[in-house]
Amino acid sequence: MTDSAELAAMMGRFGKAYTRWLAKQLEHTGTTPARARLLLALSCEGSLKMSDLGVQLGVTPRSITKLVDALEGEGLVLRAAHPTDRRATMIHLTPNGKSVCKQILLSSEHGAVTALYDDLSSADRNAMARLLRKLIACLAARGEEA
Known part of the structure; x- marks a missing residue:
């Protein structure tokens, strides 16, 4: 039987390996995980206030400014005045x-972000989704927004 400490250690190992793997997958798109997270947040949420984007990504105002500066310089994002503020x-x-x-x-036949999950069976993906939803709810109960 796996105890909580072993599970936490396994999750840590997975997180580090997954982050390295994702960075390699994103290399061919010419971006980094941090830049991809920003772009994908805008893609999912639409236009966002820069301060809200920083909070959503969990980065400092200075870091979000640096990311936006670089992406704006490459023509990937655009700054605009807020309509009321x-x-x-x-x-x-x-x-x-x-x-x-x-x-x-x-990218290619499978998305860079989703390719790993294609290796899981449908039943495994459903079980993982159920557990992740439960963990997200546990974090929310402790005051941490997912």
């Missing part, structure tokens, strides 16, 4: 940014 800056994906998001998600 003069102090806020909105971040939008450009058409090129949307194209990069498609590359990240749909």
Whole structure:
């Protein structure tokens, strides 16, 4: 029987290996995991205030500014004034940014982000999804938003 400490250690090992694997998968799209997370957040959520984007990604204002500066310089995102808050800056994906998001998600035959999960059976994916939902709910009960 696996105890909580062993499970925590296995999750840590998986997290580190998964992060390295994902970075390798993203290399051919010309981006990094941090940049991909920002682009995909905008793709999923639409335009976001820069401060909200930083909170969602869990990065400091300085780091989000640096990421947005680089992506804006490459023509992947665009800054715009907030329609009602003069102090806020909105971040939008450009058409090129949307194209990069498609590359990240749909590269080659399988998406770079989803390819690993294709190795699991349907039953294993369903069991994993059930457990992840439960862990997300446990974190939410402890005040941590997923």
